[in-house]
Amino acid sequence: MTVAIAGAASTKFGKHPDSSARQLFRDAAEDAIDRSSLAVGDVEAVYVGNFMGALTDDQGHMGALMADYVGVPEAMSTTVESACASAGAAVRQATQAIEAGVHDVALVGGVEIMFSTGIEKITDALANAADNEYENEVGLTFPGIYGLMASDYMTEFGATSEQLAAITVKNRENGVSNPISQFQEEVTVEEVLEARPIAPPLGMMDCCPITDGASAVVLVSETHAQERDRSPAVRIAGSGHAGDTIALQDRAELARTTAAERAAEQAYEAAGITPDDVDVSEVHDCFTIAEVLAVESLGFYERGEGASAAANGETAVDGRRPVNTSGGLIAKGHPVGATGAAQIVEIVKQLEGRHPNQVDDAEIGLTHNVGGSGASAVVHVLEAIA
Amino acid sequence: MTAPWHVEFLKAIDVGEPIYRRCGACDAVGWPPRRSCPECGEPEMVDAPLSTRASVVSHTEITATIPKFSGETPYTVLIAEFEEGVRLTGQLRGEETIDRGDDVELGVERRDEDDWIVTFTPA
Numbered sequence: 212m213t214v215a216i217a218g219a220a221s222t223k224f225g226k227h228p229d230s231s232a233r234q235l236f237r238d239a240a241e242d243a244i245d246r247s248s249l250a251v252g253d254v255e256a257v258y259v260g261n262f263m264g265a266l267t268d269d270q271g272h273m274g275a276l277m278a279d280y281v282g283v284p285e286a287m288s289t290t291v292e293s294a295c296a297s298a299g300a301a302v303r304q305a306t307q308a309i310e311a312g313v314h315d316v317a318l319v320g321g322v323e324i325m326f327s328t329g330i331e332k333i334t335d336a337l338a339n340a341a342d343n344e345y346e347n348e349v350g351l352t353f354p355g356i357y358g359l360m361a362s363d364y365m366t367e368f369g370a371t372s373e374q375l376a377a378i379t380v381k382n383r384e385n386g387v388s389n390p391i392s393q394f395q396e397e398v399t400v401e402e403v404l405e406a407r408p409i410a411p412p413l414g415m416m417d418c419c420p421i422t423d424g425a426s427a428v429v430l431v432s433e434t435h436a437q438e439r440d441r442s443p444a445v446r447i448a449g450s451g452h453a454g455d456t457i458a459l460q461d462r463a464e465l466a467r468t469t470a471a472e473r474a475a476e477q478a479y480e481a482a483g484i485t486p487d488d489v490d491v492s493e494v495h496d497c498f499t500i501a502e503v504l505a506v507e508s509l510g511f512y513e514r515g516e517g518a519s520a521a522a523n524g525e526t527a528v529d530g531r532r533p534v535n536t537s538g539g540l541i542a543k544g545h546p547v548g549a550t551g552a553a554q555i556v557e558i559v560k561q562l563e564g565r566h567p568n569q570v571d572d573a574e575i576g577l578t579h580n581v582g583g584s585g586a587s588a589v590v591h592v593l594e595a596i597a
Numbered sequence: 598m599t600a601p602w603h604v605e606f607l608k609a610i611d612v613g614e615p616i617y618r619r620c621g622a623c624d625a626v627g628w629p630p631r632r633s634c635p636e637c638g639e640p641e642m643v644d645a646p647l648s649t650r651a652s653v654v655s656h657t658e659i660t661a662t663i664p665k666f667s668g669e670t671p672y673t674v675l676i677a678e679f680e681e682g683v684r685l686t687g688q689l690r691g692e693e694t695i696d697r698g699d700d701v702e703l704g705v706e707r708r709d710e711d712d713w714i715v716t717f718t719p720a
Contacts, residue, residue, distance in 0.1 A: 330661070331662075331663065331664050331667060332664070334661065334662065334663050335663040335664055335665075338663055344599060344600060344603040345628065345685075345686055346686060347663065347665075348599060348603070348714065348715075349674060349686050349687050349688055349714055349715050350659060350662060350663070350665070350666040350669070350672060350674060350688060350714070351659070351674045351686055352659055352661065352662055352663060354659075354661065355657050355659045355674055358657030358658075358659075359655040359656070359657050359674070359675075359676060360655075361657075362655045362656060362657055362697075363654065363655040363697075366655075366697055407660070408658070408660055409660055409661050410657045410658065410659055410660070410661075411657055411658050412657075413657075456635060458686070459676065459686070460676050460684040460685055460686045461627065461628070461635065461684070465654065465655055465676065
């Protein structure tokens with residue numbers, strides 16, 4: 212049974228000091244359900260990606276809370292936690308449940324409230340996605356982990372800070388016209404290079420911001436959509452989810468995300484496509500180096516060649532391989548538990564032909580969502596329903 | 598919170614008898630408290646003595662940190678590889694900078710009761 216996306220929406224990403232997780236999720240869910248032409252009461256199951264509610268907000272059991280506040284307290288619900296890949300994993304689990312015939316209609320999304328928590332506490336909470344004893348206990352932060360990956364990559368392949376900066380410049384430019392984007396101003400390569408060092412070679416502008424936000428999608432079985440005389444425009448053509456060691460030190464190669472390679476292979480096989488068939492992608496650029504590792508793990512570039520993609524304009528909206536037309540995590544923002552669903556929302560807009568940075572004739576889109584330094588990776592292939 | 602196995606691991610470094618783990622079935626390497634081998638899956642990983650000299654694989658300087666290390670920035674964190682094939686993460690001591698390929702000596706520092714940190718000092 213194939214699964215279609217009947218509706219998809221995100222809240223504005225950024226600072227929401229006067230809102231809360233339950234309110235933000237409800238806002239995204241209401242918008243997604245409205246777009247689906249279904250009623251709230253049609254929702255049979257709620258899957259919620261969330262990473263740090265229990266750490267920063269004294270709030271666990273997010274699935275039940277969100278189902279309750281969306282207006283379907285009696286629906287089955289669950290929280291899915293795979294660090295920053297939580298919502299990607301949630302979408303995949305809900306898709307599989309529909310494929311198995313368990314539900315006809317599922318509401319899936321994610322939410323994170325981060326901004327009001329304060330930077331040190333947030334850095335501490337994010338560090339829970341790493342290996343506590345072997346990484347956190349020596350003072351290795353998440354930017355630090357990606358700094359180690361970037362340092363290794365640049366030494367290994369001779370990549371430059373200018374090439375990484377070009378990724379921020381591209382994504383910030385894309386963010387300007389995306390109404391939900393946290394950052395909506397362009398930056399220059401010089402500004403990125405001169406930004407405060409965070410974990411060299413990564414500086415402040417190589418890093419995604421701290422973000423409040425929620426995203427939601429309504430998944431339906433295509434049979435159910437046909438019975439209701441609905442014509443959703445996008446289907447989930449394939450997906451993959453794979454893993455790797457949790458600590459970076461236990462990997463043979465630091466600058467390589469093999470979980471994403473495996474997840475991509477699974478998704479391509481399920482969808483019956485090759486990397487060259489992908490028209491537009493949203494990838495997990497939590498740091499500039501992460502976009503480089505993403506485009507290599509997805510098979511868009513050979514290892515060592517992904518760093519030049521943005522600098523050469525190849526991953527721009529009008530390039531031959533558009534990546535992160537939403538602005539990505541770097542500009543749009545990264546409410547960690549919501550990001551995997553937010554990427555789906557952006558690709559749905561592309562495949563429906565209503566994206567603010569529309570790619571011409573986009574028919575096949577891809578999302579790449581990573582947890583931690585690559586211990587979890589989820590890839591989805593979406594296609595426009597002809 | 599540091600788990601008891603980790604305190605034991607760090608104390609062994611402190612007394613000059615560091616250990617790592619090696620799989621009795623396939624010879625893959627790893628760290629305590631692994632018992633199941635990440636390569637072959639067999640529950641055959643056991644302690645083996647580790648050398649104290651390692652080579653720097655990658656390093657970065659942390660300038661924004663978690664509350665536990667607040668006030669200690671900047672500091673350098675590195676991953677170093679031992680001749681046994683295992684890699685370990687620790688903080689640099691003794692020098693402000695280091696390069697890939699430099700030799701470093703494994704150590705630990707005690708920060709508090711049962712709170713230790715892995716360190717590497719240029720050899």
